[in-house]
Amino acid sequence: MTLSANWSYPTAIRFGAGRISEIGEACAAAGIKKPLLITDRGLAGMDITTRTLDLMAAAGLGRAIFADVDPNPNEKNAAAGVQAFKAGGYDGVIAFGGGSGLDLGKLVAFLAGQTRPLWDFEDIGDYWTRADADAIAPIVAVPTTAGTGSEVGRASVITNSETEEKKIIFHPKFLPSVVICDPELTVGMPKFITAGTGLDAFAHCVEAFCSPHYHPMSQGIALEGMRLVKDYLPRAYADGSDLEARAHMMSAAAMGATAFQKGLGAIHALSHPIGAIHHTHHGTTNAVCMPAVLQFNKSAIAAPLGNAAAYLGIEGGFDGFCAFVDDLNATLGIPKTLTELGVTSPDIDRIVAGALNDPSTGGNPVEMTKSNTTALLEGLF
Numbered sequence: 001m002t003l004s005a006n007w008s009y010p011t012a013i014r015f016g017a018g019r020i021s022e023i024g025e026a027c028a029a030a031g032i033k034k035p036l037l038i039t040d041r042g043l044a045g046m047d048i049t050t051r052t053l054d055l056m057a058a059a060g061l062g063r064a065i066f067a068d069v070d071p072n073p074n075e076k077n078a079a080a081g082v083q084a085f086k087a088g089g090y091d092g093v094i095a096f097g098g099g100s101g102l103d104l105g106k107l108v109a110f111l112a113g114q115t116r117p118l119w120d121f122e123d124i125g126d127y128w129t130r131a132d133a134d135a136i137a138p139i140v141a142v143p144t145t146a147g148t149g150s151e152v153g154r155a156s157v158i159t160n161s162e163t164e165e166k167k168i169i170f171h172p173k174f175l176p177s178v179v180i181c182d183p184e185l186t187v188g189m190p191k192f193i194t195a196g197t198g199l200d201a202f203a204h205c206v207e208a209f210c211s212p213h214y215h216p217m218s219q220g221i222a223l224e225g226m227r228l229v230k231d232y233l234p235r236a237y238a239d240g241s242d243l244e245a246r247a248h249m250m251s252a253a254a255m256g257a258t259a260f261q262k263g264l265g266a267i268h269a270l271s272h273p274i275g276a277i278h279h280t281h282h283g284t285t286n287a288v289c290m291p292a293v294l295q296f297n298k299s300a301i302a303a304p305l306g307n308a309a310a311y312l313g314i315e316g317g318f319d320g321f322c323a324f325v326d327d328l329n330a331t332l333g334i335p336k337t338l339t340e341l342g343v344t345s346p347d348i349d350r351i352v353a354g355a356l357n358d359p360s361t362g363g364n365p366v367e368m369t370k371s372n373t374t375a376l377l378e379g380l381f
Contacts, residue, residue: 002016003015003016003017003183003243003244003247003248004016004017004019009258010152010175010258011152011175011176011177011178011179012029012177012178012179013152013178013179013180013181013254014026014178014179014180014181015181015247015250015251016181016182016183016247017182017183017184017243017247018182018184019180019181019182020048020051020052020055020142020180020182020184020185021055022180023052023055023056023059023061023094023140023142023180024055024056024058024059024060024061026140026178026180027056027059027061027092027094027140027178029177029178030092030138030139030140030176030177030178031091031092031138031177032061032091032092032094032138032140033061033091033092034061034062034064034088034089034090034091034092035056035061035062035064035090035091035092035093035094035140036064036065036066036084036085036088036090036092036093036094036108037049037052037053037056037063037064037065037066037093037094037096038065038066038067038069038081038093038094038095038096038101038104038105038108039065039066039067039069039096039097039101039105040067040069040070040071040097040098040100040101040104041067041068041069041070043067043096043097043098043101043144044065044067046188047188048144048185048188049065049096052094052096052142053065056094064088064090066080066081066084066085066108068080068081069081069097069100069101069104070100070159071100071279071281072100072159072166072275072276072279072282073100073103073104073107073156073158073159074158074159074160074161075118075119075158075159075160075161076161077104078104078107078108078111078118078158081104081105081107081108082108082111082112085108085109085112085137086112090137091137091138092109092137092138092139092140093105093106093108093109093137093138093139093140094139094140094141094142095109095139095140095141095142095150095151095176096141096142096144097142097143097144097145098143098144098145098147098148098193098197099145099147099148099150099157099200099282101144102141102143102148102150102151102156103148103150103156103157103158104156104158105139105141106139106141106150106153106156106174106176107156107158107169107174109136109137109138109139110131110136110137110156110169110171110173110174112135112137113132113134113135113136113137114131114132114135115132116130116131118158118169119160119167121169121170121171122167122168122169122170123155123167123168123169123170123359127170128170128171128172131171133171133173136171136173138177139174139176139177140176140177140178140179140180141176141178141179141180142179142180142182142185143179143181143185143186143250143253144185144186144189145186145189145193145197145253146183146186146194146197146198146201146236146246146249146250146252146253147196147197147198147199147200147201147253147283148197148200148201148253148257148282148283149201149204149253149254149255149256149257149258149260150257151176151179151181151253151254151257152175152176152179152254152257152258153174153175153257154170154171154172154174154175155168155169155170155171155174156168156169156174157169157272159276160276164276164277165273165276165354166272166273166275166276166358168359179254181250181251181254183243183246183247183249183250184243184246186246186249186250187240187241187243187246188240189240191237191240191333192281192284192333193281194233194236194237194240195233195237195283195284195287195332195333195334196281196282196283196284196287196334197253197283198229198233198236198237198249198252198283198332199229199233199283199284199286199287199290199328199329199332199334200253200256200282200283200286200287201225201229201249201252201253201255201256201283202225202226202229202233202252202256202287202290202328203256203267203268203283203286203287203290204222204225204256204257204259204260204264205221205222205223205225205226205229205252205255205256205259206222206226206267206290206294207260207263207264207265207267207268207360207363208221208222208256208259208260208261208262208263208264209222209223209226209259209304209305209308210265210297210300210301210304210305210365211260211262211263211264211265211363211364211365212263212300212363212365213262213263213363215261215262215263218258218259218260218261218262219259219262221255221258221259222255222256222259222260222262223308223311224255225251225252225255225256225259226308226312227311227312228248228249228251228252228255229249229252230312230314230324230328231248232244232245232248232249232252233245233249233252233328233332234328234331234332236249237331237332262363263360263362263363264360264363265293265297265360265361265363265364265365266289266293266296266297266355266360266361266364266366266368266373266376267286267289267290267293267360268286268358268360269355269356269358269360269361269364269368269373270285270289270293270351270355270373270376270377270380271285271286271289272354272355272358272360273350273351273353273354273355273358274338274343274346274351276354277346277347277350277351277354278342278343278346280338280341280342280343284334284335284341285338285341287329287332287334288329288334288335288336288337288338288340288341288380289338289380290325290329291322291325291326291329292376292379292380293376294321294322294325295322296366296372296376297364297365297366298318299366300365300366301318301365302317302318303318305317305318305321306318306321308321309321309324312324337380337381338380338381339381343381346377346381348374348377348378349374351377352370352373352374352377355368355373355377356368356369356370356373
């Protein structure tokens with residue numbers, strides 16, 4: 001089977017090994033003539049980034065790059081990116097990298113033409129309608145990990161560095177015009193990043209599948225996304241050069257982010273404040289939280305996850321699914337507790353308050369309260 005195709009759902013996606021060579025065509029399709037490539041500091045000097053800049057230059061697009069992006073991007077990174085975008089007179093963004101580069105790149109394209117401050121566009125009610133939609137610059141997204149799925153998302157997760165809170169900034173036009181999913185760009189990922197990002201994709205699929213909201217399309221996408229992670233993440237982890245496994249994991253990442261239009265839940269509600277305060281890797285934090293959250297939600301999800309287990313070829317229904325998650329985490333070297341992850345001297349009340357205030361809480365199958373969320377969190381240490 002040739003793992004190469006052109007998709008138009010949820011946006012235009014050029015999928016396949018080597019397709020980064022089409023970056024010039026992708027920019028043309030998006031109406032971009034002078035792009036600013038935005039990525040994180042770690043990727044700035046890597047070969048895949050240099051090659052992409054070379055391809056941009058060869059296509060007459062220049063080779064401008066902005067890489068002042070933290071692992072958990074914040075409003076300071078956004079302000080610096082907007083300043084660079086305006087100063088250079090750019091007309092679009094190539095968002096390049098993992099979740100941090102993709103989220104910050106999309107945000108810069110969004111903010112550069114706005115007059116209101118960043119936090120005015122938080123994902124609350126209809127705040128997104130405050131934006132001047134015509135002033136949003138076009139975006140081409142190029143993921144280099146297989147996890148967040150931000151390349152097909154309508155939001156960015158941005159940390160407020162003053163309050164140490166992760167906020168979701170939303171607008172429909174955050175969705176990139178064109179995406180290039182080239183699994184060759186993920187071959188060099190270290191094992192722990194392969195594991196953490198892959199389990200982020202898995203968490204998206206699991207939580208979307210379990211969300212009580214009605215969205216049958218997302219339900220189906222989430223189920224198949226789980227299967228791809230089950231079958232191919234161990235292979236990608238064992239052999240980083242396994243292009244078939246890398247390709248399927250890129251699909252799973254995009255599928256997870258597409259599926260979570262249906263909702264997320266307690267895994268993300270917890271991992272957002274934990275990551276904002278303790279600077280842990282998002283996907284790995286999700287993986288640590290998942291086993292406890294599955295048990296927390298058992299009364300509401302045992303039947304649907306039992307059905308999912310049957311589709312996935314996992315025996316034992318809900319309990320079998322939970323055992324599979326435990327085994328997968330162990331195989332991928334995931335810490336069993338938040339303490340092992342490096343979260344020390346936690347302010348339980350502060351994390352719980354952040355979790356209950358997180359938009360993901362609304363998609364959890366069991367209502368989250370201060371008491372039950374406190375007990376859930378304490379059990380993770």
